[in-house]
Amino acid sequence: MANATELLQADAAGYAAASSIWSAGGLVAFPTETVYGLGADARNDRAVARIFEAKGRPRFNPLIVHVASVEAARRYVDWSDEAEILASAFWPGPLTLVLPLRADSGLSPLVTAELPTLAIRVPAHPVAQGLLTEFGGPVAAPSANPSGRISPTTAAHVLAGLSGRIEAVIEGGACAVGVESTIVGLADQASVLRPGGVPIEALEAALGRALTKHTAGDPLVAPGQMQSHYAPGAPVRLNAQERRAGELLLGFGTVDADLNLSPSGDLVEAAANLFGHLHALDSRGSPIAVSPIPEIGLGRAINDRLRRAAAPRDDRLPG
Template sequence: MKLETEILQADHGGYGRACAILVSGGLVSLPTETVYGLGGDARNDRAVARIFEAKGRPQFNPLIVHVPSAEVAKTYVEWSHEAEVLASAFWPGAMTLVLPIRSDAGISPLVSAGLSTLAIRVPAHPVAQELLEQFGGPVAAPSANPSGRISPTTAAHVLAGLNGRIEAVLDGGACDVGLESTIIGLADDAILLRPGGVPAEVIEAALQMKLRHHAEGAQLSAPGQMTSHYAPGAAVRLNAEVRMTGELMIGFGDVDCDLNLSAASDLTEAAANLFHHLHALDAKGATGIAVSPIPEVGLGLAINDRLRRAAAPRD
């Protein structure tokens, strides 16, 4: 059934309408500082199932639950010293923690894809914070795009992919970080499950220890680990020095290109622009997209992770 997707403003009426939709088991796309999420009540099996349906997302791929504070997070997961260190340093912010789920959490088992752990975070975006406070419950929210495609950083991106499949989009403007959250597993020792908006080096400094890294091809234990993911319609070629015939080019640094992630070689600026530029060239009908080399340091680790998945062979 095709829905009339509403565009809600971040005001009293918009928050009230968004909360009413979530309470009824509907889906609302909400802005976070990373990307727009596709939110549903994490306690409602039907709402969570609809998230998978709207995205066309495999149900073995777990979701992230969003809550307004660390104190609320503690009611859903088993807390640890490492969790306290990271939450104190980086929440609200672009970090997700994966911890053992509490037996009394009341979270739909669809959220964790049958795992004994839960991915949870406290977003920093004021619109997301206000909605979570007013709703008063946990919101499962993967990126608000068809599964495997480019993540959305504006309300327009959400509508381009999900219009007619969800009830509403709460418009909070463009996302500041533009790259999904870093995911840290803490069920055993600390492991980097997905690089993202907080660089691994900064996390290691806070924990005063080295992170293990998730092995490519290992069992999925967190969102964003699918081999082919974040993909535009066009084929993507990485580490390109020049564009080939028929390609459009995304540059980094002082290069000839169609769009530049950061002419000043600033990785923070590049992260914020990544999905926006992929969307823009995809909208131009590019058949091939070439991307300049990106340094494999700091946020470059997360940018290259997204680009490798965008360039991976598709099913």
């Protein structure tokens, strides 16, 4: 277990240090275009187990594996024509594909929670690309925060939640997309398992057909599907038309708010600001009300995170 968490810089020395930590079975948080991930060598059982320990994450909740290229992804999963279409259109980028795990993958079974499928993606962030290229192997990386809490979009968010539990975090500035990757299941019928940084409309346009959607009663087969997740310590009230006494208002559009996701109503700006604004409001210790967000484009991902943030806390599974 780490005693002091080192802040590494995004340069050749930082990449080499992070790679060495991963090779030794340690944990390094790193930026992606979506949120900061908590990375470990996906082939090392003990290292992957430490991810769950550091986060307090339930072992049945699978992890996403990050690799540097499409060619690397093909080493770990059974590829398909639909995977090729989506990877060509959206990788590197905020899209995760869930595909059948290859029998010779060499990955720790903890990564997949013993499921026959693997969630995998190629991130676009230059720091993530630099680290993955330097390391040369698969990196399992959920969001770098205590399980169930607000996802981190800066190195400071990571340190606030995990300092002393991990070896290092590499500084990469604020994440541009700000919500986690869209997860598409391709092991059976193509379906959206979690909305995220790639709008569903764009995925459907690339495939030329509609995708089925994961619903609350379906089995947990990918990260980010637990009912209560991404949650601040304070209660969250959604679709608020006004601020009630004692509440802080997280606004959207032309409203008088304590913090505004996007005064102009830009969903891209709102997604980038979501977790950072939730962190800032949560630090003030009052209940949080949130303005309505349109259920289109990136609004689907924003609303998904907000619904999970507002879910009853006694419904959150242990960890």
